[in-house]
Amino acid sequence: MNSREEQLKALDRLLTIMDELREQCPWDRKQTMQSLRHLTIEEVYELGDAILDKDLDEVKKELGDVLLHIVFYAKIGSETRDFDIGDVANTICEKLIARHPHIYGDVKVNGEEDVKRNWENLKLKEGKKSVLEGVPQSLPALVKANRIQDKVAGVGFDWEEPSQVWEKLQEELGEFQEEVKKNDADQMEAEFGDVLFSMINYARFLNINPENALERTNKKFIKRFRYLEEKAAASQKNLKDMSLDEMDVHWNKSKDFFK
Known part of the structure; x- marks a missing residue:
C-alpha cells in the first residue's frame, strides 16, 4: 500500500x-x-x-x-x-468534526443508534427545518424511501420491533388486495406504493439494503434468462416458438448455475 x-x-x-x-x-x-x-x-x-x-x-x-x-x-x-x-x-x-462530538467533544454514546440520532439532531441545530431536508428529490424512489425511513428513525420515529413492521406489511397487502378486487387503478397504485414502502421498512429492520437486494435479483434473473436464450439457440429454436414448459426446463437448469 x-x-x-x-x-x-x-x-x-x-x-x-x-x-x-x-x-x-x-x-x-x-x-x-x-x-x-x-x-x-x-x-x-x-x-x-x-x-x-x-x-x-x-x-x-x-x-x-x-x-x-x-x-x-x-x-x-x-x-x-x-x-x-x-x-x-x-x-x-469541519462537518465531520461537528457531527462527531463523541470523538471530538465530550458527548457520550452507547452505540450506533445514539450516533445516528445525534447526527440528525445536530443537523436540525445547524438550521435545517426538517430531518428530511437532506433527502435528494432526484433519488430513485426505492432508494429515497429507504433514506426517508432511516432519517426519521434517527429522531425516534420508528417501530420498536421487526414483528410490528411485518404486521404492518400484512395489513398493507390486505388493503392492496381489496383495491385489486375493486379494479380501481388509482387506488391500486396508491396501495401498492404502501406495500413497497412497508417492504423497504421491513428490510431496514432486518439490516437488508433493499436496493442491493433488488439489483442482486435483477442480475440473477438476467444471467438465468441469457442461459435460457443460449440453450434455445443451441437447439436452433426461437424463444417465441417455445412453450412455457419447454422454457421452464432450461430455466430450472439455470438455477443450478446462478443462485
Missing part, C-alpha cells in the same frame, strides 16, 4: 493533470457543472455495479472516475473563485 506521502503525491498529480486538461483539451475546456452532472451520475452507478459484483479491481477504477469528477467540479469552482478542492476538503472535515 502507498504511504500517506505517496497518496498525497498522487492527488497532487491528479490536480496537475486536471489543470493541464482544462487548459489544453478542447473537450475538457468546454465542460460545465451542468454538462458533467449526468456523467457523474452514470459513474456512480458504475461504481455501484462494481461493488455489487465484488470486483475490487473495478471498484478501484470506478472510484478513480468518481474522484476525477470531484476534482473537475472543484477546478470549475476555482475558475469562478467560488471554491477550490481545498475548500471542498476542509468543508467536509
Whole structure:
C-alpha cells in the first residue's frame, strides 16, 4: 500500500493533470457543472455495479472516475473563485468534526443508534427545518424511501420491533388486495406504493439494503434468462416458438448455475 506521502503525491498529480486538461483539451475546456452532472451520475452507478459484483479491481477504477469528477467540479469552482478542492476538503472535515462530538467533544454514546440520532439532531441545530431536508428529490424512489425511513428513525420515529413492521406489511397487502378486487387503478397504485414502502421498512429492520437486494435479483434473473436464450439457440429454436414448459426446463437448469 502507498504511504500517506505517496497518496498525497498522487492527488497532487491528479490536480496537475486536471489543470493541464482544462487548459489544453478542447473537450475538457468546454465542460460545465451542468454538462458533467449526468456523467457523474452514470459513474456512480458504475461504481455501484462494481461493488455489487465484488470486483475490487473495478471498484478501484470506478472510484478513480468518481474522484476525477470531484476534482473537475472543484477546478470549475476555482475558475469562478467560488471554491477550490481545498475548500471542498476542509468543508467536509469541519462537518465531520461537528457531527462527531463523541470523538471530538465530550458527548457520550452507547452505540450506533445514539450516533445516528445525534447526527440528525445536530443537523436540525445547524438550521435545517426538517430531518428530511437532506433527502435528494432526484433519488430513485426505492432508494429515497429507504433514506426517508432511516432519517426519521434517527429522531425516534420508528417501530420498536421487526414483528410490528411485518404486521404492518400484512395489513398493507390486505388493503392492496381489496383495491385489486375493486379494479380501481388509482387506488391500486396508491396501495401498492404502501406495500413497497412497508417492504423497504421491513428490510431496514432486518439490516437488508433493499436496493442491493433488488439489483442482486435483477442480475440473477438476467444471467438465468441469457442461459435460457443460449440453450434455445443451441437447439436452433426461437424463444417465441417455445412453450412455457419447454422454457421452464432450461430455466430450472439455470438455477443450478446462478443462485
